[in-house]
Amino acid sequence: MSCSDYQYTRRRMLKTFSASLLGMPVNQLLAQGASSNAQAEHVILFWNSGGMSHLDTWDPKPGRKVQGEFNPIKTSVDGMEISEIFPQLAKQMHHGALIRSIAGTNGDHGRAQYELQTGFNQSPNIMHPGLGSLVAHEREPLGDLPALVSISGQAARAGYLGQQCEAYFVGRPGQKDPYLTFPEGISHARGMQRLQILEKMNHRTSAQNGAEELKASQTALKDAVALMESPSLKAFDLKEENSATVEKYGDTEFGRGALLARRLVEQGVRFVQVNRGGFDNHGNIFEAMRNHGADMDPAIASLISDLKANGKLEKTLIVVLSEFGRTPRINDGGGRDHWARVFSCMMAGGGIKGGSIIGASDPDGMEVAERPVKVADLHATLCYALGIDLNKELTTPQGRPIQLVRKEANPINELFA
């Protein structure tokens, strides 16, 4: 189901809108902004909340005072080194790309998370949708699972796209959603009987009052029941995987999250967000990052190699992202503080050129040294990879015209062949 299905006519809104702009042209938007060679069909976003250190992951600074406890290691790409906490990932980097010159502007968690997840800065009177909601809105659904699934936490809100574009969430990977089966004590047969009674009641109401609002509610009901009955739901059940596979991903919540992400993508889910926290390491950062590495490394590395093996990697863009980096200076508590002026992100698959390194920070990881990448550029890149029109303009329910992607944003062209 696509999240735009429940939208009832907004003609009323549109009228108000055109009146308020006094005949201004509604959009000059048909300048084609969608890429023709887009390959990606799905996104798996690993969202690392709290501000993941760039120096201790993708942008090591060996021999500098800021280096910290970790040494860099060689990867499968000549001249590309990453932190030792990712030994398995290092062997997959020929599928991956590093962006080392993200120039952030927000050092506050809330504002930075908003910008990184939506591509826009917070502003009054509008709430921008998160990346996942945007993709779910723009790409037609595949299969019968929800287009956007968030694992181990909530994805960014759907904002002006509305409730129907919110993520379907999984509390803990592998766990059954209690809301997908009839309540305890209600057998399947009895549940289905109840649905028939309900159907008849709603039909009676609609016969008198055919309003769009009621129809939208019935469409949502139909979709809910379809999901409850869908054979694709087995994708959520990790018991189907043999224990060796579970072990390979690391038998952790994060590992199971990555495994579930793979299974969902195989069933056609457009956008999977796997959430992880614990990166706000103002103290004892190295111990923390070592532990993070232990969870993340086998999970993401196995995901890349599995997707490669089943031919899905070219169609699946993997993004490892956080709201900002951390101070190169190590503080008295053995931690690093917030640092937005430059930080990194890792991408893999989805038709991007493996082995790329985009931009660079200065020798101490303090500032952008080469090819600054704006936060909105990351969004443009993602949309570009998925073939979403970068110039598209929507109208919010409040009648306000809005760009899907910030006007001044540009995709990172070097990532695409």
Add this chain to the structure above:
Amino acid sequence: MLDDLLRRENAGTGVITTELIGNAAFLRRTTIDLIGRIPTMKEVREYEKWGPKRRAKLIEKLTSHPRFADRWTVFMADMLRIRSNVTGGNQLLAYIHGSLNQGKPYDQLVRELISASGRANSNPAVGYILGDDAAPMELAAATSQIFLGVRIGCAMCHDHPFDDWEQKQFYDLAAFFGKTKKVQSRRGGGGVYTTEGDKMMVLWPPEDQADSDKRKPVKPKFPFQMADGGATPKHIKRFEAINLARAKKEAGGAESASLDALLDSVEPNVGKPGDPVLEEAKRESRLLKVHGDIYRSSELRTQLAELITDPRNDFFARAFVNRVWAELIGHGFIEPLDNFSDYNELHHPSTLDFLAQEFIASGYDFRSLVRIITLSDVYRRSALSAEIDIELREKSELNFTAAPNRRMISEVLYDSIVVAGHLKDFKWPKGANNKEVSREIRVPTGEYTILKPDESQPVMMAEKQVIRDDGYDLESSLKINFDSVLNSKEQAEIADMRMESDEAIEAKEMAAKMAAMMQKDKERRVMKYKTETITETFDDNPRFDSAMRMATPAPPAHFLRVFGQPARTGLGEFRDNASSLRQQLLMLNGRITHEASRVGTLEPIHRLLIKDPDLAIDWAYQEILTRYPTDSEKSDARIIVNNSAEGMADLRWALLNSNEFRFLP
């Protein structure tokens, strides 16, 4: 009067005017709108007995119902963006609730919000200023948009693109907030308060347009035009007369008016001698003088509050009337509700003006406004049928001659299920639902691990509720006690502070710092757990509290949020009325609908079902849909119920899930 005006404004537009809804529908619609839940069986019966004038009687009863303040606190919380998880949020919520309960005039309420200083615990109205961190720019934008319906905030960074506001005008307005400071209390854990500084922090030209030495303090200036001088209009004369009478009444009361006001805002039911709250309040009132310096009141904001609430300021009453109208009728005279502008079409301006003037003339009495609207014909319109062309249907709705389909807001839907299913009290005798359950518990292993980031933990303690820790606790109600929120420890603290020497305070602060550091240390490393399965017996006999007393807004995936409760983080954020799959899953398979459907042996319908199954079916329809079943519905229901409690549960489950339940009649 209202209906005449509307008719005149609609003349020649070709819209369809629908029939008025019947008595039962009126009972349901008003009860939902005014007290935030469907009517109970008792209320249905009572209303049926009333003769002519029953509508006026009903509105009178509902506006004086204790839940009236609950329901409209939700409305005000949306408007003011009240959040439990920010400093002063819960106090502000409780303060609004108390103010609605007392029938505090709206202009007075707004004056208090805009001008308040101090700490949320002793002066809860300050929660409004704290909500925007006492930042002048944010407060100017919010104050103008919320109370005047003008989006001057768009002129914060540049002259307004779609309007005539200039950036300088915005700065003039912001300057009223330019001396307000938010202070972190000197005492460890002492909290946050606002006070007034001496320096004007709002400077012109803006930071990006001039060097800092060229920027000069801005002199506050109210950018909105007041109505012409000249002869005092009738509605303002009426307003002045009411205010005079109110002032006289107050002067005739106790000599210490401030103490009364303080008591009112602390707890409604105190006053007995020896009451600890009263004693505390007294102590506080004496101390206020001593600490007048700390929580200095704001002259500038007091001026601004006077200007904003001046009865000659047309924006003020119109903005609020438009919001209340939209809440009751389905959409406003202008949309978005907070965007009055020459570039945005205003429908039916005379009707709006009439309501605004009546509101002013009533002394900004909220209940009077609600009464005028709900007793009008326009409020009683029915929806247009499906056969009418959609264009014409929308046009008629827009012109208020046909009712749009309104879904209950999330809190109301929740509370209505609770009422329909008798979930407010136990509906089973003790032990009737004993269950053996296996559950997984976490046992410490002795090892340590790094703490995962704080998942948003509920701030409030739940009352005997098992909170799932797997992210699927989506229907619980975490209750806030409004009274205890306002009954603070602050008074005692201030008394202590005066007796302690500075050294003692410092020593205490050091100790607090140490404790905080140790606490931090603890937070970083936490015990590792393993999972074990245990089996235990428990009595599954749940109760649900009102959604209107919960910490607010609810966590992101909670029932209330899924049905449209806003996050209240930004200006101009309204309730999302769209349908979604998640909503349906929560209703189809959720615990609350399930428990509401089951026929508890302590419910009246249980006995009825044995004695007279047909009557039980009538009863179910009445309780859930506030109407009798039609003949064909009844014959269907007989088959469904089949004289069994399970069958009745099936019928009730379907009724609760139906569109008819969720959407207003």
